[in-house]
Amino acid sequence: MIMARSFLVIGSSVLLLMSAALVFARKHPSEARLVAHSDFWDGSSDIHLRIPGTDYDANLTHHPAHDTQPTWSPDGKWIAFVSDRETTRPGGHALNAMYVMRPNGSALQKVGLSSPATGTRVISWSADSQWLYSRYITRGWWDSYVVRIQDGYSETLRHDATFTLYAAWSPNNDRIAYRTGMDDDPLISIGQAIPNGEGGIMETQVLLNSEDFIDYLVWSPDGQQIAFISHTRSTIQTYKLHLLTVGEHEAQLLFSSSRPFLDVIWTGDSISFLNTDAQAVALHTVLPDTLVVMPLPILALPGQYGRLAWSNRQQSLVVVNFNQGQNTIYRLNLDGSDRKTLYQSNTPIQRVTWSSDGEWIFFGTGYREQTQLYQMRPDGSDLTYLTDVAFDWDTPLSPTIDKTWQSGLLMGLSILMGSLAILRYRFR
Numbered sequence: 001m002i003m004a005r006s007f008l009v010i011g012s013s014v015l016l017l018m019s020a021a022l023v024f025a026r027k028h029p030s031e032a033r034l035v036a037h038s039d040f041w042d043g044s045s046d047i048h049l050r051i052p053g054t055d056y057d058a059n060l061t062h063h064p065a066h067d068t069q070p071t072w073s074p075d076g077k078w079i080a081f082v083s084d085r086e087t088t089r090p091g092g093h094a095l096n097a098m099y100v101m102r103p104n105g106s107a108l109q110k111v112g113l114s115s116p117a118t119g120t121r122v123i124s125w126s127a128d129s130q131w132l133y134s135r136y137i138t139r140g141w142w143d144s145y146v147v148r149i150q151d152g153y154s155e156t157l158r159h160d161a162t163f164t165l166y167a168a169w170s171p172n173n174d175r176i177a178y179r180t181g182m183d184d185d186p187l188i189s190i191g192q193a194i195p196n197g198e199g200g201i202m203e204t205q206v207l208l209n210s211e212d213f214i215d216y217l218v219w220s221p222d223g224q225q226i227a228f229i230s231h232t233r234s235t236i237q238t239y240k241l242h243l244l245t246v247g248e249h250e251a252q253l254l255f256s257s258s259r260p261f262l263d264v265i266w267t268g269d270s271i272s273f274l275n276t277d278a279q280a281v282a283l284h285t286v287l288p289d290t291l292v293v294m295p296l297p298i299l300a301l302p303g304q305y306g307r308l309a310w311s312n313r314q315q316s317l318v319v320v321n322f323n324q325g326q327n328t329i330y331r332l333n334l335d336g337s338d339r340k341t342l343y344q345s346n347t348p349i350q351r352v353t354w355s356s357d358g359e360w361i362f363f364g365t366g367y368r369e370q371t372q373l374y375q376m377r378p379d380g381s382d383l384t385y386l387t388d389v390a391f392d393w394d395t396p397l398s399p400t401i402d403k404t405w406q407s408g409l410l411m412g413l414s415i416l417m418g419s420l421a422i423l424r425y426r427f428r
Contacts, residue, residue, distance in 0.1 A: 034103065034398040035373065035386060036060075036070040036079050047081050049103065050386065060105035066094075069121060073129040076399045078149065079103055080132055082121045086114055098123065098134055100149060103398070112147035112154045127173040131195055135167065146176065146195070157193055157204065166216040170223040177207070177226055179214045188214045190228060190244065208244055208251060218266050225288070227254070227271050229261045241273065243288050254286045263308035267334075272317070274308050281321060283308070283336070298336035307351065311358045316378065318342070318361055320349045329363060331378055342380035356399065362386075 038045040047070050049058040061067045065085035072079055079101055084094040096115055101108040112134060121136040135144040144167060147154040157167065157178055167178035174194060181188035190208045210230060217228035226244045228251070231237045239260050242251040254271070262274040262281075271286045275297070282297035299319060307320035316338075319330045327349045332339040342361070343349075350371055352363040361378060364371045373386040 036072065036081075036103075036396045036398075037373065038066075038068045038070065038081075047079065047101075049105075058105070060101065060103075061108075067099075069123060070396050071123045071125065072396055072398050073125050074127055074399055075129040077102065077129065079396075080111075080123050080125070082123070096121065096136065098132060098147065100132075109152075111149060111152050113145060113156075124167070124169065126169045126176075126195075127171065131169075131176075133167050133169065133176060144178070146193070148195070155193075166214075168217055168219055170219050171221055172223040174223070177217060177219065179217060179228075181214070187211060188230075190214060190217060190226065192246075207246065208249060212240070215261070216264070218264050220266055220288075221268065227264060227266060227288075229264060231260070239275075241271070241286065252288075254288060255284065265308060265310055267310055272308065272310070274319070276303075279303075281319075283319060285334075298334075299330075299332060299339070301330075307349065309352045309354055309361075311354045311378075315358075318352055318354070320352050320363075322348070327365070329361075331361075331380075340379065342376065342378075343374075343383070353397070355397065362397065 035050045036047055037050070038047055044064050045066050045068055046059050046061045046063065047067050049060055050056060060079070061081075061083075063083070063085055065083050065087070067081055067083045067085075070079050070081040081099055081101075082096055083099050084096050086095040086097060094116065097110050098112045098121070099108060099110050111132065115136060121134050124133045125131070126133075130149055132147050132149065133144065134147070145154050145156040157176075167176050169176050175192045176195075177190060177192045179188065179190055187209045189206050189210070191204050191206045193204045207226075212230040212232055215229040215231065217226050219226055224246055226246065228242050228244065229239065230242060231239045237258075239257050240253055241255040241261065241264070243254050244251040255273075257275050259275050259277040262276055264271065264273040269287060269289065271288060273284055273286075275282045275284055279302065281301050281303045283299040284297050301319075301321045301323065303321040303323035308317060310317045316331060316333050319332070321328050321330065325346055327345050327347065328341060329343040329349065329352060330339055331342050343363070345365055347365045348367065350364045350366065352361065354361055355375075358378070360375045362373060362375050364373050366372050374383060375386055376383040
């Protein structure tokens with residue numbers, strides 16, 4: 001009886017400590033977040049794993065080839081990257097392919113197709129971490145395909161032999177939408193493909209045809225609509241923001257401008273975008289349900305270009321602006337209030353993103369092969385230099401995995417075992 005009671009007390013205490021540790025980890029997710037990137041040393045590059053704020057640096061690939069463009073799977077279990085390690089002879093045309101590996105560098109495997117790619121690949125994961133999408137240039141032509149991680153099955157995304165661009169996974173992960181067509185094609189289309197669990201990709205379906213040139217697209221949070229940007233082919237171009245409901249073949253016009261769009265982001269019930277030219281950049285918000293466009297831009301700044309990133313909770317955003325040789329990162333609220341200057345530099349800021357917990361802002365600054373990564377708090381404090389001589393096409397941060405159910409389960413078990421121990425003690 002005493003041994004059983006002691007076991008229950010000790011066991012409940014251990015479970016209570018474990019659940020407390022999980023709760024603490026969830027309150028401090030940024031301290032466990034890793035940054036995977038590629039460093040160029042001695043003419044080659046490897047994928048490194050680093051922990052911001054520490055000296056931890058693990059080389060995961062150790063290969064003389066160029067390993068670049070690492071991306072994390074949404075579940076944090078895989079890192080995908082591009083490598084030309086299949087190139088067989090010095091000076092030969094590089095054969096690029098996608099590879100995946102575990103975050104410790106194990107289980108390395110090639111997935112998808114090999115290609116004599118001459119341009120940048122773009123890799124994106126499906127929300128369930130089961131599929132990868134890749135876009136690349138092959139001898140002057142764009143091509144794209146999807147590949148399934150489980151068995152390496154790949155399928156090229158084409159419609160009437162026309163290559164695809166600007167593909168995006170739906171939020172509920174049941175389809176991928178993409179834009180087809182080249183500059184000189186008479187019609188540009190938006191299509192979709194649906195992954196088939198038993199085979200590859202089901203036959204693609206055209207959602208919309210347009211005589212205008214479609215630039216890029218973004219899904220609504222519920223996966224029922226697609227916002228996309230187009231521009232006319234005339235000498236004096238007009239740029240338009242459209243809304244397409246899946247299942248319909250006509251799109252609604254939401255906003256028209258003589259200036260091009262940048263960084264269209266769907267945030268809950270509204271669509272935010274930057275409208276810019278060589279003299280100014282403006283931030284607008286559209287409410288698709290009511291077709292109400294803000295009469296005045298939320299933010300208007302002199303400058304040549306911008307970057308836009310929303311915090312995960314969509315309560316505030318950061319905007320990057322370039323004006324008169326100065327690059328500036330601003331933070332402001334959704335309505336444009338409480339604007340603060342966070343960072344300024346005469347070096348180009350290539351990208352900016354938030355940590356998923358909203359505690360950090362990450363940004364890359366530099367010139368292509370010399371891009372460096374930094375992190376700072378949303379108020380601009382605690383600026384930290386993360387990388388050295390980094391070739392970062394993106395800001396690949398490991399995702400924050402929600403462990404609430406684990407900590408709750410452990411805490412519940414510990415309370416239950418503790419209660420049983422007390423009852424046994426009282427009624428012995």
